[in-house]
Amino acid sequence: MFPWEGKEILANCSPTRMPEIIGGIGYIVMSDAAGPHFSFDFIENDKKEIQLNGMGENTPKRFEKMGQVILDALTAYKNKDARTYAEIERMANKSTNRYLIRNPLEERNLKSHAAEKDLIPKLRDLFQNDIFYDENKSCYTIRLATSDTKPQFYDFYSKADKVSIRAG
Secondary structure, eight states: OEEETTEEEOOEEEEEEOTTSTTOEEEEEEOTTTOTTOEEEEEEOTTSOEEEEOOOTTSOHHHHHHHHHHHHHHHHHHTSOHHHHHHHHHHHTSGGGTTTTSOHHHHHHHHHHHIIIIIHHHHHHHHGGGEEEETTTTEEEEEEOOSSSOOEEEEEETTTTEEEEEEO
């Protein structure tokens, strides 16, 4: 909970171990006061201090102020005692929380680049002229023809890492 405009506001905080920050923990904080699709991201620096992350020039001033209030509440909670911090570390190391801090758009782009670099060349070697990029659907389509039936098409969406199977 954190104080906002004279009220105590309930917030959902998910501590997450961040592999790109050595020894650091990230926090995603969501609150209905900020809206259902907005979250505040905080990271812990190498001095074990929590910092507000990801606020840009397009962020409304109200959210910047709210982010600072949440930062103060998070820091106070973390600094209460060593047992509290140990509990935060335990929560951050849960396997279910490891990827919460990542940006979904960044994840999609990483999947797409990994497929372009590794999987697509292998599929091209295997299927040669029966694989092509479909601009309309933004996917790779593989055409498999068998002697007794209509061809089947497999649409591979590299960003989502999903395959759709359809009949010709």
